[in-house]
Amino acid sequence: xxxxxxxxxxxxxxxxxxxxxxxxxxxxxxxxxxxxxxxxxxxxxxxxxxxxxxxxxxxxxxxxxxxxxxxxxxxxxxxxxxxxxxxxxxxxxxxxxxxxxxxxxxxxxxxxxxxxxxxxxxxxxxxxxxxxxxxxxxxxxxxxxxxxxxxxxxxxxxxxxxxxxxxxxxxxxxxxxxxxxxxxxxxxxxxxxxxxxxxxxxxxxxxxxxxxxxxxxxxxxxxxxxxxxxxxxxxxxxxxxxxxxxxxxxxxxxxxxxxxxxxxxxxxxxxxxxxxxxxxxxxxxxxxxxxxxxxxxxxxxxxxxxxxxxxxxxxxxxxxxxxxxxxxxxxxxxxxxxxxxxxxxxxxxxxxxxxxxxxxxxxxxxxxxxxxxxxxxxxxxxxxxxxxxxxxx
Numbered sequence: 001x002x003x004x005x006x007x008x009x010x011x012x013x014x015x016x017x018x019x020x021x022x023x024x025x026x027x028x029x030x031x032x033x034x035x036x037x038x039x040x041x042x043x044x045x046x047x048x049x050x051x052x053x054x055x056x057x058x059x060x061x062x063x064x065x066x067x068x069x070x071x072x073x074x075x076x077x078x079x080x081x082x083x084x085x086x087x088x089x090x091x092x093x094x095x096x097x098x099x100x101x102x103x104x105x106x107x108x109x110x111x112x113x114x115x116x117x118x119x120x121x122x123x124x125x126x127x128x129x130x131x132x133x134x135x136x137x138x139x140x141x142x143x144x145x146x147x148x149x150x151x152x153x154x155x156x157x158x159x160x161x162x163x164x165x166x167x168x169x170x171x172x173x174x175x176x177x178x179x180x181x182x183x184x185x186x187x188x189x190x191x192x193x194x195x196x197x198x199x200x201x202x203x204x205x206x207x208x209x210x211x212x213x214x215x216x217x218x219x220x221x222x223x224x225x226x227x228x229x230x231x232x233x234x235x236x237x238x239x240x241x242x243x244x245x246x247x248x249x250x251x252x253x254x255x256x257x258x259x260x261x262x263x264x265x266x267x268x269x270x271x272x273x274x275x276x277x278x279x280x281x282x283x284x285x286x287x288x289x290x291x292x293x294x295x296x297x298x299x300x301x302x303x304x305x306x307x308x309x310x311x312x313x314x315x316x317x318x319x320x321x322x323x324x325x326x327x328x329x330x331x332x333x334x335x336x337x338x339x340x341x342x343x344x345x346x347x348x349x350x351x352x353x354x355x356x357x358x359x360x361x362x363x364x365x366x367x368x369x370x371x372x373x374x375x376x377x378x379x380x381x382x383x384x385x386x387x388x389x390x391x392x393x
Contacts, residue, residue, distance in 0.1 A: 011310040024282045028315070029322040031275035032369055035268055036326025036362035041334045042264035043361070044352040057246030059222040060092075061134070064215040064232065067239040071252060072106040073123075076211040077240070084238050085215050088231040090224030094133045100218035102131040105200050107207055109174040114164045122159055124174070125192075126200030134218045138192065143168045143183030148199040151206070154183035156193035166196075175206040189351070191249065216245065272369055275322075279373025283315050284380070311378035312371065319370025323363045330354050330362075 064085055069075035077085075082103050092100040105126035110119040129148060132138050146152035155166045165171075171178045179198065187193050204210065219225055222244075229242040243251075335354035 009306075011313045024285055025318055027278045027282045028275070028318040028370070028373065029325060031271075031278040032319050032322030032366045033326035033329065035271040035275050035369070036323050036366055037329040038271060039264055039268035039365060040327060040330040040354055040358045040362045041352070042260060042267065043358050044330070044334065044354050046258075046260035046264065047355075047358070048352050057244070057249040059225075059244055059246055060219045061245040062217045062219060062225055062228060063243055063245050063248045064217065065213075065241050065243075067241050069214075069241065072104070072213045073108065075214050077103065077213065077215055078211050081238060081240065082212065082215060084235055085217065085232065085240075088228050090219050090228035090231075092218040092220045094130060098130060100130070100134050102127060102134040102216045103200065103212040104128075104131065104214060104216060105204050105207075105209060105211075106213040107203065107209075109196075111166075111172060111174070112164045114162060117164060120163070122163060123195040124153075124203065125195050125197050126203035127197055128200050131197075131216075134216055135187070135192070137188045137190070138185050138197075139187070140183050140185050143181075146182055146198055149202055150199070151177050151179045151202065152182045153179045153196050153198045154185050155181055156195050156197075157184065157186045158193040159196055160184055162194070172196075175203075177206055268365065272365060276369050276373050279315060279319070279369060280376060282318075283311060283374050283377035308378040312374045315374025315378075316367060316370040319366045319373070320363065323366030326366070327354075327359045327362050331359075 063072075064077065064081075065072065065075040066077060082101075086099055086101060094100050107124045107126070108121045109124050111122050112118065113120050129145075132145070140154070141157070143154070146154055153172065160166045166181055168181050168183065170181045172181065173179070185193075185197070200212065204212075217228070219228060225244055232238055232240055232242050331354045334352050337352045
């Protein structure tokens, strides 16, 4: 009989005996299921955050910030700076012939959360009427747009879901004034849905602010970016940074998503070590319980390597069962869950997505744990002395 057929025969015998040692076999499955579920869920937070923030940017838009500023909220652009930006080449025009430039003021205010009424930060973005043409993805879904000069706000879908008292007609209190909610908008599920929009000049007046935070510019084409950037950087009167909008938002999400990735792998590694020891203990016990059986097979002509292969296959199958169980838990209970986080962008609401890449990653982790957990017991089984094992009969 070939080594492959021998390994197959022993594997079938091993798998048929699993119901007789169901408790110990479940140790591997449950331990690995926990590893995979935690790993996939935390990584889903990281990928969800990156997707939510990065999707706000486009290659044919540029953002201009004060030189050295890491985010809009930390930047200042004066009105003189704005005039210089307007003179740069490569800027698109709106349907009525105006330059597609949106100077914006980004501030943060504390509003009560819908879940517990405790105050939390939300980004408040002051825009001009032309902003909706620069960002055509912003779409009113209820109510109307704010009226410039009045204390009126429109609320993003995610901000509405996350914070209390932001229905149309409600009044939010900040900057020593009452601001009436007049509309709600969506923005392709990007980071702007976690914001509140209002008139820039009205907001700046209420906040005693005379400068904008940044300028978003719609370009004639993605290829216009280099000429636009060069014109601004070569202007001796300006001290600004110019980035493609998608690069800017990708950079904003990178720090926290990287941190979440590190946390996921660190926690996953710690849990994996526990699952690995559980697998080792279980497979050693299984091998010990079948010492005579393995010795008998060796005595009638079965080779040592088919024994190794059979133990490894059993460990891998149990690990994969745990992997699919963990992936199912993550997908059923956490895929689609709304998760909120703070940071330089204020309270950002994102939706977890447990997709195929994360599930595959979880399965790979499980396979590695199963392989290592079965390798040493398999080698021990192969090295079992036939004569010594049969003496116990």
